[in-house]
Amino acid sequence: INILAIESSCDETSASIISDGKILNNIIATQSVHEKYGGVVPELASRAHQQHLIPVVHEAIATSGITKEELSAVAFTRGPGLMGSLLVGVSFAKSFAYALDVPLIDVNHMQAHILAHFIDDPKPTFPFICLTVSGGHTQLVLVKDHLDMEVIGETLDDAVGEAFDKTAKLLGLPYPGGPLIDKYAKEGNPKAFSFPVSDMPNLSYSFSGIKTAVLYFLRDQLKNNPKFIEENLADLCASIQFTLIKMLLQKLKKAADIYGVKDIAIAGGVSANSGLRNELQSLAKKHGWRTFIPKFEYCTDNAAMIAMAAHYKYLKGEFCGMDVVPEARMKI
Numbered sequence: 001i002n003i004l005a006i007e008s009s010c011d012e013t014s015a016s017i018i019s020d021g022k023i024l025n026n027i028i029a030t031q032s033v034h035e036k037y038g039g040v041v042p043e044l045a046s047r048a049h050q051q052h053l054i055p056v057v058h059e060a061i062a063t064s065g066i067t068k069e070e071l072s073a074v075a076f077t078r079g080p081g082l083m084g085s086l087l088v089g090v091s092f093a094k095s096f097a098y099a100l101d102v103p104l105i106d107v108n109h110m111q112a113h114i115l116a117h118f119i120d121d122p123k124p125t126f127p128f129i130c131l132t133v134s135g136g137h138t139q140l141v142l143v144k145d146h147l148d149m150e151v152i153g154e155t156l157d158d159a160v161g162e163a164f165d166k167t168a169k170l171l172g173l174p175y176p177g178g179p180l181i182d183k184y185a186k187e188g189n190p191k192a193f194s195f196p197v198s199d200m201p202n203l204s205y206s207f208s209g210i211k212t213a214v215l216y217f218l219r220d221q222l223k224n225n226p227k228f229i230e231e232n233l234a235d236l237c238a239s240i241q242f243t244l245i246k247m248l249l250q251k252l253k254k255a256a257d258i259y260g261v262k263d264i265a266i267a268g269g270v271s272a273n274s275g276l277r278n279e280l281q282s283l284a285k286k287h288g289w290r291t292f293i294p295k296f297e298y299c300t301d302n303a304a305m306i307a308m309a310a311h312y313k314y315l316k317g318e319f320c321g322m323d324v325v326p327e328a329r330m331k332i
């Protein structure tokens with residue numbers, strides 16, 4: 001079984017080929033047009049997908065050793081994501097599947113972020129809990145089987161990646177600021193400044209408060225010292241990161257206790273954060289958890305995870321029709 005998978009939900013155009021469950025490649029074109037705007041501009045993202053998609057698919061096929069005639073199915077991200085971006089991928093996938101006369105497989109992007117854990121060994125065992133942390137989502141998911149997942153907690157407002165990026169912007173860092181906060185935090189003191197830790201009911205998160213807290217804090221400090229940010233950048237980054245991680249892990253611990261689960265995974269772009277990885281490891285040691293973190297290229301948006309999800313759907317015969325449409329707010 002050879003499947004071509006396409007990812008185009010946000011600002012990464014990606015294609016991957018999976019052969020009998022084994023990922024052969026993962027071609028990713030990152031869009032740089034958004035940097036100067038400090039965030040993804042949907043209209044520009046759609047146009048860039050339009051430009052990148054065919055070269056990216058071409059490269060995936062050319063480097064796979066499989067000809068397009070040998071493809072058994074074409075898979076694509078149906079949602080959630082930016083409507084215009086999704087439309088480019090969905091339309092391409094439909095045309096390609098139609099031309100090759102093979103079935104189409106629609107994939108949920110958030111499910112795929114979790115299934116990235118099945119690309120390499122060791123793999124988590126069911127049921128496990130996955131904390132999915134990205135630019136658009138923050139979810140605690142109880143994973144009962146490859147295609148059977150339940151969201152047990154999520155953010156009521158901003159995603160944690162958004163909190164990283166927005167506070168980074170307040171510090172004058174370029175977009176996306178998450179990786180830069182991570183970088184500067186390594187040299188800083190996480191206890192230098194304290195920001196409020198939200199505690200929402202049950203397993204819910206809230207990340208909008210920290211943005212406002214940092215905004216007012218900086219405004220007050222800059223009044224006395226216009227150089228406050230540059231003089232304290234590392235401590236600010238470390239303190240912000242510390243607060244965000246604390247919120248993430250508090251609820252993760254709670255979820256693990258409630259569901260009695262010891263296999264704990266993280267997924268999504270923010271799982272690249274070194275502070276989160278370190279704190280998760282020490283928590284795991286303390287509670288006897290086994291932890292799972294995908295390779296970096298499978299953490300951020302990529303088509304290999306879409307291919308992995310498509311593989312499981314193919315095995316179950318879960319295909320979609322030519323009348324399928326993207327869903328910007330698709331649920332797990």
Ligand code: ATP
Binds near residue numbers: 109162178180268
């Ligand atoms: P979604 O998957 O919810 O649609 P997305 O596609 O934008 O959102 P990803 O590409 O998975 O999300 O992740 C991007 C996010 O990850 C950005 O917010 C970015 O700042 C953040 N991020 C990446 N690396 C790090 C890091 N080392 N530390 C903190 N945040 C990071």
Ligand code: MG
Binds near residue numbers: 012301
């Ligand atoms: Mg992205």
Ligand code: FE
Binds near residue numbers: 109134300
């Ligand atoms: Fe994503």
